[in-house]
Amino acid sequence: MCCRIGAARVPDGSATYFWIACAMLGASLAFRVWIDARAHRRGERVRVLPTVVAATVLVVLTVVFDNVMILADLFQFDHDQLIGIYLGVAPIEDLSYPLCTAILLPAVWRVQRKGRVPSSV
Template sequence: MTFLDLILVFVGLAAAVLVAVALTGRVRARHTAAIAAALASLWVLTAVFDNVMIAAGLFDYGHDLLSGIYVGLAPIEDFAYPLGSALLLPAVWLLLTGRRRRGGERSPDGGAEPTGDGSSTADAGR
């Protein structure tokens, strides 16, 4: 098994979970922007720290298992793990925490519907 095979499984699973969550109506434009910002940050950190760790001799790869494309000293395969993480973690978070209101909008207080008189259905029993 090459690193590319492993990456295809990991990133494929992460993308499938995100698509499943998107089909439930829980992914919004702000979520997409946050995922993109997190991914960009993770890629920059990966580029810097992987190159430093490889240059310091902390680890090495079996080069016959790599694609041969590098960013500095870091193989391109290293950049797939932040991609998978940036897709999977927000998807699981949205799947486990979000409740939908009618029309697909998530209510800011975790699901209580506004009643029109300034209170919400969560306040009805008080």
């Protein structure tokens, strides 16, 4: 799959998907940094490599399956709402969902496990 830039433009108010993706990523990163900083202050080990690996796997799978689904005409995007950067036929904005998942899930997991005794692995 190739990366194609079609009529890329500076995001303005009309690139709705871009602004939604930015807001989601910003909120996810802010929450993750806040939770990781609290954990670090408590002396807990904060690992970033698993997040990078998970994000990479999720992005690759998203690119592959988004392209398949778009080419099969299962769904379409309003191209006026996109900034015009594509991986194959999948818009770059669609990668915000797997990235937010990879960033946010460890923080949610850490908050959910708060107060429990960690199992020895």
